[in-house]
Amino acid sequence: MKNMFIQGNEACALGAINAGARFYAGYPISPVNELSEFCSQELPKLGGIYIQMEDEIGGIAAVIGASLGGMKAFTATSGPGFSLMQENLGYAVMAEVPLVLIHVQRYGLGTGVATKPGQQDMLQARWGTHGDHPIIALVPSTVQECFDLTVQAFNLAERFSSPVLLLTDAAIAHLRERVIIKDAEELNIINRKTPSVSPDEYLPYAPDEKGIPTLAPYGGRHILRVTGLFHDERGYSTSNPEKCRKLLERLHNKILNHQKELPPPKYYGKDGAEIILISYGISARSAREAVERGIKKGINMGMINLQTVWPFPEEHILNLCNKAEKIFVVELNMGQITGEIQKILKGQAEVIPILRYDTNVITPSEILDKIESVVK
Amino acid sequence: MLGIPDSYSDYVAWEQLPHLWCAGCGHGIILKGIILSLGELDIPPHKALLASGIGCSGRAGDYVACHRFQGTHGRSLAFATGIAAAQPDLTIVALLGDGDAGAIGGNHLIHATRRNINITTVITNNYNYGMTGGQFSPLTPENSITSTSRSGKTESIMDVCSLVAEAGANYVARTTVYHVGEMHKFFKEAISTKGFSLVEVISPCPTYYGRYNKIGNSPEMLNWLKEKAIPLEKYNSLSQEEKQNFVWRGKLIQRSREDFISKYKKQQSAVK
Amino acid sequence: MKTRWDIMLAGSGGQGLGVAGNILGRAAIIYKNYYAAHNQSYGARARGGLNQSTLIISKDEIIYPFVKEADLLLALTSEAYKKYEPMVKDSGIIIYDSNIAVEPAGRVKEYSFPFAEEAKKLGHPLGITLLALGTVLKITEIIPPEPFIKALNEFFKSPALELNIKSFQRGMELV
Secondary structure, eight states, X not given: OEEEEEEHHHHHHHHHHHTTEEEEEEOOXXXXXXXXXXXXXXXXXGTXXXXXXXXXXXXXXXXXXXXXXXXXXXXXXXXXXXXXXXXXXXXXXXHTOOEEEEEEEEEOSTTOEEEEEXXXXXXXXXXXXXXXXXXXXXXXXXXXXXXXXXXXHHHHHHHHTSEEEEEEEXXXXXXXXXXXXXXXXXXXXXXXXXXXXXXXXXXXXXXXXXSXXXXXXXXXXXXXXEESSOBOTTSOBOOOHHHHHHHHHHHHHHHHTTGGGSOOOEEEESTTOXXXXXXXXXXXXXXXXHHHHHHHTTXXXXXXXXXEEEXXXXXXXHHHXXXXXXXXXXXXXXXXXXXXXXXXXXXXXXXXXXXXXXXXXXXXXXXHHHHHHHHO | OOOOOGGGGGGBOXXXXXXXXXXXXXXXXXXXXXXXXXXXXXXXXXXXEEEEOXXXXXXXXXXXXXXXXXXXXXXXXXXXXXXXXXXXXXXEEEEEEHHIIIIITHHHHHHHHHHTOSOEEEEEEOSSBTTTTOBOOTTSOTTOOBTTBTTOOOSOOXXXXXXXXXXTOSEEEEEESSOHHHHHHHHHHHHHSSSOEEEEEEOOOIIIIIHHTTOOSHHHHHHHHHHHEEEHHHHHTSOHHHXXXXXXXXXXXXXXXXXXXXXXXXHHHHHO | OOSEEEEEEEEETTSOHHHHHHHHHHHHHHHHOOEEEEEEOOGGGGGSSEEEEEXXXXXXXXXXXXXXXXXXXXXXXXXXXXXXXXXXXXXXXXXXXXXXXXXXXXXXXXXXXXHHHHHHHTTXXXXXXXXXXXXXXXXXXXXXXXXXXXXXHHHOOTTHHHHHHHHHHHHHHHO
């Protein structure tokens, strides 16, 4: 364990490495470059591999290949690159390939503003690829959480045999903070399970009792068959309606039935508060500061800091908001997560967005001013 | 003509047959050629991986009993780059279609070649997108009639062999499904070559290309390939004008540039 | 040290403002495991023109990690002085290069020293911000010099290390 003073990007890379990742493939893009540069220098020292691919499509493809070859693998990108990765991200969900994709959100739409932060890809993270699908996405708010949640992302990827997204932003990626970095031995690391049956009996996509397949790495006696087409338990393609429906349901249920294993939101401020702020990522830092100041002014308020954003932590939010009258959602977009909150809290409490989408991080004063103007 | 090794059976997913390819299609011949080559080279099924993409050729993975990977359209070589990095001892054969390799996957083809990833790429060039209804691809000859070029393909053909030879492949050859003995020999040489190797196999699509271009059914298409594809040396001796009527077959290049992973590991251990 | 320092280092690209903020934050962690949060200019701005780097050092957890009002402004160019002077708290301090063309605002406590001139004299113009930080630490006593020198050891190898230590010490002597 050591205390370090590092950026969010570096903390993510260290989290990945300490979680056991030894393969990184990607394509250069701002504001991710400290992360990939770090990997290009550090992975080879550990016997790992860094490959700079011809584009982001190739980046995530190589990561999927390396993961199926038995390595813990990851990539990182930002807006335009995340768009390019969508098809293969869906492929990884379908083929149940463990991997971590770190998306450092920059101010978005089109080429956006490459070095400025945004949280405009929250719904793209949920629905960017075609087809009904589940996804796990985590959202760090501090550099420490960049490290901790990257480690968790790898654990969840292996545990659920699924891609896991880590959504940071340009502000947290470049922020440098004091971080406690645990070495690999001090972390609880989940590794992929290995087949318990003989090669003759092995079916790569036969689910265990938790709905998870056992993907033996390529090159072993257990023959692995992977396709992005709907497939049977042997890994051969199928268009059988019953088999297609069952596979689609299993892909969802393997995660949705075990949501309790995903990082729960953090709660700050007064318990059972009447006014609750919900935020995530860098804007949660401003929201939490606003709550601290508000409480000092005598306002009965609290704050939910999301750690998992997808699947949406509905149960946690309903429980934490059971006494709330007004819910303020703070985010750097035009109301993407606000919509989700409105969906689940409709009728129970008033949901008010506090949004900023001008390339700057929202400030605590802006948030508090807005709350005071509504509450007074 | 060909000795069939005893292990041939071990590579075939017999329970998956019959396959979905049309009568007279060349894909089966090519897949069999790959499997025979693996058997003859004593590469056991668990040390072999067939990587494919999307389209008719993409379905080949449904009929093999060795490791199988079918990626998204055009990206197979990028996926295989990761597989080859994680499992350097695995023999990877990427079986791509002409649209897969030349159009949507053209950039990955160039860069997998340039990086010299240890993969054998087989391009089944049936001059069109068969699975989706016979549209032209970059590898379709100029002036061909296809479902999206009813009055003849305007664009010129992409010579994928010259492209990868220029990009640094260690082995490049072209033949046709008619020249099955030559195809088989090229497959074995390509698989035995470390680094990036490529064999383009021109294959009949009687369902679309043969019909649209009035070449005829499968036997007629095979005869057409027999006439059309001439040895490289002979082709080179023709005038520019005469060349328009033929396509060369033969081995274009064989060399031994160090492959990516070997070089990377060596370089990285030097700086440690 | 007082509970918290909000620091703004400002000048132009190439003066090492980013790395200086990084080193001072690291030194605060080495010294007393204080909390620290550092930000710096990115993109084309880092390569020239107006450039800044902000650092918060605190005994308590830093929730909002950006500097809105500074306890300390180090200004190495007139442009930086003009732009960031209004952000300094009434109780704050400004330390600036005495050779830059500014009319001191006189609102808060101000000090000026010939940083660029001294850095040039040492034959190490790139060490200007580290030299200025010597002055800053001497005046403010945010942290003692020893952990700062320790941090310099983590960042630089010989001969840059010796040059940078010399720059920092020269800054301390200026006061």
